[in-house]
Amino acid sequence: MNINPDASDPDGDPLTATCTPITGITFNSCTPAGVTVTPTTTSGSPFAISITVNDGRGGTRSDTGILTVNACGATGQICCAGNCNAGNVCSAGTCYQVCTLNSASIAPSTGCSGSICQKTDTVSLTANYIGACATANANNLQIDAKDSSTPTCLVDYSTGQLTPYFNKAGLVFSNTLTATTLTTGVTINNDIPNICIMKTVYGFSAGLRNGLPPASIITSKTDTNPSDTSPISGSIILGCSISTQCSGGRTCDATGNCNCPSGFIYDSFNDVCNPSFALCYKESSPLDGNGIDTNEECKYLWSTPINQQDGKYWQNALLQTLPKQNCFASVGTILNKQACLYSRTALSSEWGEYFNIKVLDTNGNVVSQ
Numbered sequence: 001m002n003i004n005p006d007a008s009d010p011d012g013d014p015l016t017a018t019c020t021p022i023t024g025i026t027f028n029s030c031t032p033a034g035v036t037v038t039p040t041t042t043s044g045s046p047f048a049i050s051i052t053v054n055d056g057r058g059g060t061r062s063d064t065g066i067l068t069v070n071a072c073g074a075t076g077q078i079c080c081a082g083n084c085n086a087g088n089v090c091s092a093g094t095c096y097q098v099c100t101l102n103s104a105s106i107a108p109s110t111g112c113s114g115s116i117c118q119k120t121d122t123v124s125l126t127a128n129y130i131g132a133c134a135t136a137n138a139n140n141l142q143i144d145a146k147d148s149s150t151p152t153c154l155v156d157y158s159t160g161q162l163t164p165y166f167n168k169a170g171l172v173f174s175n176t177l178t179a180t181t182l183t184t185g186v187t188i189n190n191d192i193p194n195i196c197i198m199k200t201v202y203g204f205s206a207g208l209r210n211g212l213p214p215a216s217i218i219t220s221k222t223d224t225n226p227s228d229t230s231p232i233s234g235s236i237i238l239g240c241s242i243s244t245q246c247s248g249g250r251t252c253d254a255t256g257n258c259n260c261p262s263g264f265i266y267d268s269f270n271d272v273c274n275p276s277f278a279l280c281y282k283e284s285s286p287l288d289g290n291g292i293d294t295n296e297e298c299k300y301l302w303s304t305p306i307n308q309q310d311g312k313y314w315q316n317a318l319l320q321t322l323p324k325q326n327c328f329a330s331v332g333t334i335l336n337k338q339a340c341l342y343s344r345t346a347l348s349s350e351w352g353e354y355f356n357i358k359v360l361d362t363n364g365n366v367v368s369q
Contacts, residue, residue, distance in 0.1 A: 013055040020050040025067075037067070045069040076177050089132040096175050099133035101219040104143050104206035105234035106166060109185050115200075118239035118256035119192060122185045125168055126234075129180060129219070133173035133208065136218045140209040141184065142167045143232065145201040149225045153196035153238065156205075157213040161193045162238075166203075169212050192238050197245045198258055202226035202235040249273040 009015055019030035024044050028036040032053050039047070046068040053061045072080035075088055075097050084095035104127045108114065111121035127141050143166045144156040154160030157167055168184045204227075207220035221231045228235055239256020240246050246258035248271040253259055260266050260273035267273070 009055045009059070011055070011057075013057055013059075016054050016056065018052045018054070020052075022047055022049070024069075025049070039067070039069040042069050042071045089135055091132050091135045091175050094175075094177075096132035096135070096177065097130065099131040099136040099138055099173070099208065099219050100129060101206060101208055101221050102128040102130060102179055103231040103233070104128070104141070104203065104221065105232070106143055106145060106203045106236060107234045108236050112236070113239070113255035113257075115235070116237045116239035116256040117188060119188050119190065119241040121239075121256075122187050123166060123236060124183065124185045125166060126181060126183045127206065127208065129173065129182070129208065130176055130178065132175045133218070134175045136208075137210040138173040138208040138218050139171050140167070140169045140211055140213075140215065141171055141182070142207050142209065142213065143203050144205040145203050145235070146226050147196075147199040147201050151226075153193075153199040153201055155196075155201055161196050162190075164213070165190075167213065173208065191241065192245065194245050194247070196238045197240050197247075198237060200235050200237050202228060203232040206232050247271050 015032040017030050017032045017035075019027050019035055021027075022044075024039060024041040025047055026038045026040055028038055030051065035049065035051055037049060039045075046066050048064050049067050050062060050064045070078055072078045073083070073085040073088070073095060075095055077084075077095050079090035079093055079095055082090055084090045088095040088097055089099075090096075104125070107124040107126070108117050109122040109124040111117070112123075117123055125141055125143055129138075142157060142164075144154075144160070145166060146155065146160075147153045151160075153162070155162040155166055157164040165188055166186060168186050171182065171184060173182065174180065203223075204225070205220070205222040207217040209215045209217055223229070223232045227233070237256075240252035240258055241256065243251040246252050248258075248260070248266060249264075250258040250260050250266065250273060264273040
């Protein structure tokens with residue numbers, strides 16, 4: 001910093017100058033023509049810079065200037081001669097940290113039915129960021145999503161089954177010293193591939209770009225596995241728009257959900273709609289010591305999931321599950337191990353003879369015997 005005392009002597013006597021030493025200030029020069037100082041600390045600011053000029057004949061003149069020294073270089077401080085500390089960016093005289101994405105999320109928005117979003121619906125995209133994102137020319141938000149760590153349905157810009165649904169261009173990001181949230185949305189304009197219908201996809205990766213992909217990523221975040229937890233969170237269910245997108249004899253309803261006809265239940269293992277029946281039975285000749293139901297008619301009604309035999313349960317009588325046996329197979333066989341009639345989880349078996357088989361609908365009404 002330069003200080004000019006503008007000192008002169010009317011008699012033309014030669015002048016000398018003396019500057020008062022100050023801790024934290026280095027005097028590079030101290031002359032009647034001017035004072036040059038370099039601050040070495042902000043501690044003690046503002047500083048009083050005092051200079052005394054002497055004509056050698058007893059004539060003196062003192063003056064004091066006030067010097068305020070601001071910290072510079074760190075985040076939120078002024079730039080030091082146009083520069084900032086490592087990891088910061090100078091913009092309009094202020095130091096900002098480099099543009100950083102803190103977190104991002106996806107969520108159902110306009111048109112979606114609950115969590116189900118289909119063609120023409122809008123998915124909300126949210127990004128929380130901090131730093132010099134305007135200086136970095138950030139204007140594009142991309143959030144990738146998938147249904148599992150080994151996905152069958154991947155939503156990204158270039159390699160997934162759905163492209164480029166969760167990408168928004170033309171955004172305005174600011175330079176900010178505090179975490180700031182930007183919320184936008186994208187409309188699903190194309191048909192969702194059949195392989196993704198009724199799949200829940202979770203946000204797992206996000207980035208800010210300075211243009212549409214493949215423009216360079218400015219900042220990004222990635223989850224280890226897709227989930228509803230930070231830093232990349234949120235999920236949607238990808239719904240149908242036409243019935244041909246539904247499998248297993250199901251049809252697409254107005255909410256984007258694939259449904260079986262009334263009175264049928266969906267068997268996801270075999271991708272088929274089966275009649276929604278339950279099986280009721282009585283046991284005799286118990287060989288496992290647990291035959292307390294020997295003389296009780298219709299003791300058990302089975303349901304999904306079957307964990308233990310503590311009361312009445314329902315089970316779809318025609319449901320094909322591993323190892324692909326249905327509840328009517330081998331009825332009446334002693335020591336039969338049925339896939340869907342378990343007495344205990346540990347054994348996964350019902351030891352005994354089954355008879356008096358009845359088929360009931362889900363309201364408990366007998367429909368066959």
